[in-house]
Amino acid sequence: MRSIIRSATLATGVLIALSTQLVRADEELKIGVVAAESGSFVSAGNTIVAAANLATKQINEAGGIKIGGKTYKIKLYIRDNRTDVNVTIAAARELVDDIGVKAVWGTETHDFSVSMAKITGAAKVLQFSGNSSLGAVLEDKSVAPGGWLHYTFQTEPQEWQRSGSTAKGVLTLLTPLIPHPPKHSVVFVGNDATGQYLSSHYVKALEAEGQQVDLVKYPPDTTDFSPLLTRIKGMNPDIVHFWYNGDSTLTAFPQALKLDVAPAYFLFGVDPGIYQERQLKSDKPVALSCVPVCWGAAPNPAVQDYFKKYFELGAAKGPQSSVSLLYYDYFFMYAKALEEVGSLDNPDAVVDAILKMKYQGVVSPVPLTFNPHHQVTFATEVSVVQPGTSDQFKAAVEQPPTAPPPGDPGG
Amino acid sequence: MEIFIQQLVNSLSVASVTILIGIGITLIFGLAGIVNFAHGEFLMVGGMITWFLVNAGVNFFVALVGAMIFVGALGLVAERGLFRFTLERPMNGFIMSIGLSVILQHLVIRVFNEVQKTIPDPVGKVWVVGGVNVIAMRAIVVALTAVVVAITYFGISRSRYGMALRASIADPDTAALMGIPVRRYVTGVFIYGSVLAGLGGALMIALFPITPFTGSVVIIRGFAVSLIGGLGNVGGAVVGGLILGLVDGLSAGYGSPEWTDAYALVVMIVILIVRPQGLLGGTLGPRATG
Numbered sequence: 001m002r003s004i005i006r007s008a009t010l011a012t013g014v015l016i017a018l019s020t021q022l023v024r025a026d027e028e029l030k031i032g033v034v035a036a037e038s039g040s041f042v043s044a045g046n047t048i049v050a051a052a053n054l055a056t057k058q059i060n061e062a063g064g065i066k067i068g069g070k071t072y073k074i075k076l077y078i079r080d081n082r083t084d085v086n087v088t089i090a091a092a093r094e095l096v097d098d099i100g101v102k103a104v105w106g107t108e109t110h111d112f113s114v115s116m117a118k119i120t121g122a123a124k125v126l127q128f129s130g131n132s133s134l135g136a137v138l139e140d141k142s143v144a145p146g147g148w149l150h151y152t153f154q155t156e157p158q159e160w161q162r163s164g165s166t167a168k169g170v171l172t173l174l175t176p177l178i179p180h181p182p183k184h185s186v187v188f189v190g191n192d193a194t195g196q197y198l199s200s201h202y203v204k205a206l207e208a209e210g211q212q213v214d215l216v217k218y219p220p221d222t223t224d225f226s227p228l229l230t231r232i233k234g235m236n237p238d239i240v241h242f243w244y245n246g247d248s249t250l251t252a253f254p255q256a257l258k259l260d261v262a263p264a265y266f267l268f269g270v271d272p273g274i275y276q277e278r279q280l281k282s283d284k285p286v287a288l289s290c291v292p293v294c295w296g297a298a299p300n301p302a303v304q305d306y307f308k309k310y311f312e313l314g315a316a317k318g319p320q321s322s323v324s325l326l327y328y329d330y331f332f333m334y335a336k337a338l339e340e341v342g343s344l345d346n347p348d349a350v351v352d353a354i355l356k357m358k359y360q361g362v363v364s365p366v367p368l369t370f371n372p373h374h375q376v377t378f379a380t381e382v383s384v385v386q387p388g389t390s391d392q393f394k395a396a397v398e399q400p401p402t403a404p405p406p407g408d409p410g411g
Numbered sequence: 412m413e414i415f416i417q418q419l420v421n422s423l424s425v426a427s428v429t430i431l432i433g434i435g436i437t438l439i440f441g442l443a444g445i446v447n448f449a450h451g452e453f454l455m456v457g458g459m460i461t462w463f464l465v466n467a468g469v470n471f472f473v474a475l476v477g478a479m480i481f482v483g484a485l486g487l488v489a490e491r492g493l494f495r496f497t498l499e500r501p502m503n504g505f506i507m508s509i510g511l512s513v514i515l516q517h518l519v520i521r522v523f524n525e526v527q528k529t530i531p532d533p534v535g536k537v538w539v540v541g542g543v544n545v546i547a548m549r550a551i552v553v554a555l556t557a558v559v560v561a562i563t564y565f566g567i568s569r570s571r572y573g574m575a576l577r578a579s580i581a582d583p584d585t586a587a588l589m590g591i592p593v594r595r596y597v598t599g600v601f602i603y604g605s606v607l608a609g610l611g612g613a614l615m616i617a618l619f620p621i622t623p624f625t626g627s628v629v630i631i632r633g634f635a636v637s638l639i640g641g642l643g644n645v646g647g648a649v650v651g652g653l654i655l656g657l658v659d660g661l662s663a664g665y666g667s668p669e670w671t672d673a674y675a676l677v678v679m680i681v682i683l684i685v686r687p688q689g690l691l692g693g694t695l696g697p698r699a700t701g
Contacts, residue, residue, distance in 0.1 A: 038517060042525040043622075191669040217669040221628045223619045224428075226421040227663030227671070234414040234664075247527045251620050258537050258546050259417070278529060318526040 028075040029065060029344065031056075031331075032095035032125075034106035034116060039083025043247060043320050044108040048130075049078055050315035051324035052105055055331035057313070065335045068342045074331075081107055088112040092119040101125060102344055103334055105327055110134070110194050121148040124347040126334065130326030132159040133197045135410070138373040151347060153354065154375040156292070156326050159198060160408045161400035162380050163205035168398040169382030170266045170287045171209050174239060177285035177384070178264045182238035184212050186262070188228070188252065189243040191217035198244050201408055206241070208405030218248070225252040226259060233261040241266040246319035250274065257282055272296035272383055274319045276391045288393075289382045290322040292363055297383050297393045299365075306362045329361030329368060413542040418664040419657075424549035426656025427556040428618070431611040432629055433636030433648035434563055435604035440634070441643025442580055443600040445494050446505040450633060451626030452515035453605050457482045457612025458621040459519055462528040471533035475613040479606045486605025490598050498597065512626060519623040529620035552614045559607065564645045576600065580643065635679045641689025650690055654678060 033052045036045025056074045059065065064073045077099050079091035088107055095101045096119055103126040107113050113129035114137060120127040134154040142149040156162070175181055185206050189199040195217065203213045214235055218228050229252065232240060240262040242249040246269035253267055266287040267275075273296020275288060293299060295307040295317070303325075310324060311317060337353035338344065355374070358367040364378035371377065379397045386392035404410040432454060439445050447453075457478040464474035489511065497504030536547035567573040578586040579593045587593050615621060615629075636655060640647020655675045662674035682690060 042520065046525060219669060219672045223628065224425050227418055227660040228668050230414055230417045230421060231664045231668065247622065250527060259544050279531060316524045316526050
């Protein structure tokens with residue numbers, strides 16, 4: 001009888017020990033991801049999910065996050081917003097109210113992120129969104145403790161910074177390759193909310209560089225650009241800047257080449273890797289830029305290594321794969337901030353820790369920091385393809401200007 | 412002047428792809444009585460099949476035939492498996508076709524991926540005539556569209572089968588009593604319209620990249636063309652396509668560019684108010700087919 005009791009006690013002890021270990025192994029940090037896995041923004045949306053999966057895998061495989069004596073593994077709750085603002089709001093509500101996530105990544109669609117911030121902010125859930133148009137609402141009052149954007153971070157540079165960095169890079173690279181210094185630029189942009197916001201800053205950045213600028217907007221979802229490109233040809237531009245939407249640019253640019261629209265082109269958001277894969281070729285000089293760093297012409301070994309791992313996880317090689325870098329580094333920043341604070345339940349302290357942090361990520365050769373308006377700063381890579389080739393690129397990284405150009409309200 | 416002529420040349424090629432889509436819709440919608448909102452996705456699938464075959468090393472023009480066959484087979488499956496059961500209730504078919512379009516989009520994303528697809532220009536030539544750039548592949552698209560229009564027009568208006576088809580539309584019950592297999596004609600028209608969508612998709616990817624969502628954009632124009640011209644009227648689809656192409660080209664060139672789509676749709680609204688039956692007249696659209 002005594003041996004039975006002893007065995008039972010031993011077995012119970014083992015079970016308790018095991019269950020304690022199981023509980024420990026089950027400590028999880030719930031993080032939400034809201035992204036377009038379907039609908040018209042799927043190309044950008046999938047990059048957020050892929051970046052989140054890669055960062056989570058790396059953090060968890062490295063042992064997880066040590067917070068207040070416990071080790072946490074990240075568990076992602078990924079929600080497809082179907083490129084629909086109503087689904088986005090419903091997803092944010094579910095993640096915040098029902099699942100109880102501590103932070104949310106996304107979305108790729110600028111105005112959706114603002115809607116989501118009203119939900120995350122009220123629940124003191126941190127939000128990381130790679131949308132420069134947040135700059136219009138991230139201000140002293142909104143980011144202060146108690147403000148509705150206190151827990152929101154803009155993981156893409158302010159638009160005047162990106163525009164300034166890009167405009168300078170484009171003109172530096174293209175000017176030596178065209179017969180006379182460029183004076184007249186046409187910016188060709190999709191006529192949606194994002195296109196309107198982004199191009200307003202880019203036009204000012206080009207004007208600050210001495211360009212006379214015409215803005216031509218096309219309806220979103222245009223496939224045949226030939227009538228609009230013919231109109232632009234009649235304006236006699238020195239450079240046509242295809243701005244904002246990489247997919248539309250890849251549709252329009254070959255048509256521009258066939259119609260011989262301009263002596264030089266700039267393709268925003270088109271990765272050299274895609275230019276090469278599509279075997280695009282132009283006898284006119286072409287500059288390309290990525291949001292924010294290119295996978296087809298990675299500027300340093302850290303970026304090369306990142307994209308190697310990113311594609312190994314099964315992510316598609318697309319014009320917008322680089323967008324993933326607007327989301328990746330911030331998982332590590334958030335994890336570091338949680339470790340410093342030592343608690344999952346003190347979001348205000350986590351916000352403070354992130355604001356004080358200098359983190360050497362992949363996206364930038366200089367450490368990432370957030371300014372008091374919760375906005376990050378880094379340069380945009382621009383490269384130029386050697387005329388007549390599809391695979392010979394020269395890159396330039398021009399640092400962003402220190403202040404908005406004349407006429408640009410900033411933000 | 413060169414710019415103006417260039418705009419006219421552009422308009423012709425814009426019109427050609429629209430006409431191909433419009434003919435498929437006008438036949439299926441106007442003659443078979445089926446409102447297939449997934450017709451745009453049929454076109455997209457045609458483009459994706461062409462992309463797949465060209466990437467596998469198949470010649471573009473062989474791939475084009477492959478796309479037509481595949482989408483024709485898809486049409487057969489859709490008509491037999493879905494739309495056949497909604498002939499008495501066209502609205503059910505309409506809602507079903509919206510579901511089918513979403514399913515096809517996501518099947519394509521699952522099988523390939525969401526990334527935009529493109530193929531190298533199969534001809535790759537540009538002729539400069541008097542300062543106007545004529546893109547060879549666009550000229551081929553215009554020529555192929557003209558051939559399809561001619562075959563379809565004479566097939567419907569002059570052949571025995573065309574006469575039987577028209578009889579089936581005018582009075583299905585009497586046509587059935589005369590021994591015309593009305594339902595088989597409906598299937599035939601649906602497959603033929605689907606084959607044209609496959610052709611449209613193949614020609615489209617030769618001109619522009621396509622994505623899994625291309626279909627949802629072109630379908631609106633397809634319906635606009637078929638309504639402007641007159642449902643079931645092939646000549647009407649040609650006239651409708653040419654009008655929309657010209658409005659697109661000239662409004663983009665000389666109007667406010669961001670309003671390009673709106674100009675074309677305003678023209679459609681005005682025409683439908685002034686001539687509800689379409690410019691060249693047509694059927695009354697979807698109705699129960701016996």
